[in-house]
Amino acid sequence: MIVHIDTSALVDALTGPRRSLSGLTTLVEQGHPIAISSLVFFEWKRGPRARAELAAQEALLPTESVVAFDGPAAALAADLYRRLSRPRGREIDIAIAAAAMHQGAMLWTLNRGDFEDIPGLRLV
Numbered sequence: 001m002i003v004h005i006d007t008s009a010l011v012d013a014l015t016g017p018r019r020s021l022s023g024l025t026t027l028v029e030q031g032h033p034i035a036i037s038s039l040v041f042f043e044w045k046r047g048p049r050a051r052a053e054l055a056a057q058e059a060l061l062p063t064e065s066v067v068a069f070d071g072p073a074a075a076l077a078a079d080l081y082r083r084l085s086r087p088r089g090r091e092i093d094i095a096i097a098a099a100a101m102h103q104g105a106m107l108w109t110l111n112r113g114d115f116e117d118i119p120g121l122r123l124v
Helices: 007-014 021-029 038-045 051-060 071-083 091-102
Strands: 003-005 106-108
Touching (some): 007 051, 038 091, 071 091, 091 106
8 A cells, every 4th residue: 555654754764763664665665656745745854954954855755756746636635624623734644644645645744743643544
């Protein structure tokens, strides 16, 4: 099953001490295709990022493979937004979840609390 990577996990895996790199490696070794949405890519690229971090991201998740946040994903995000009891201030997280759900993917995040109430979202 495809696994979308949330910004929290991507940053933790590819920057600083790379604490979550082993978790990312495990997902790949288990045969899960990995992906990031254009929303996560935006959050990642807005930086600051070192050249080595950008090179690691490009080797693992090339820019041309970024999953677009398209019309159907946006419609799903809007539906989820209306269904949640406290959606304000969480628009990007809801959209990231919708992008994963639209692709039939699970989401790997280090901030589970930001996503646990989203109906139908499968977290790693």
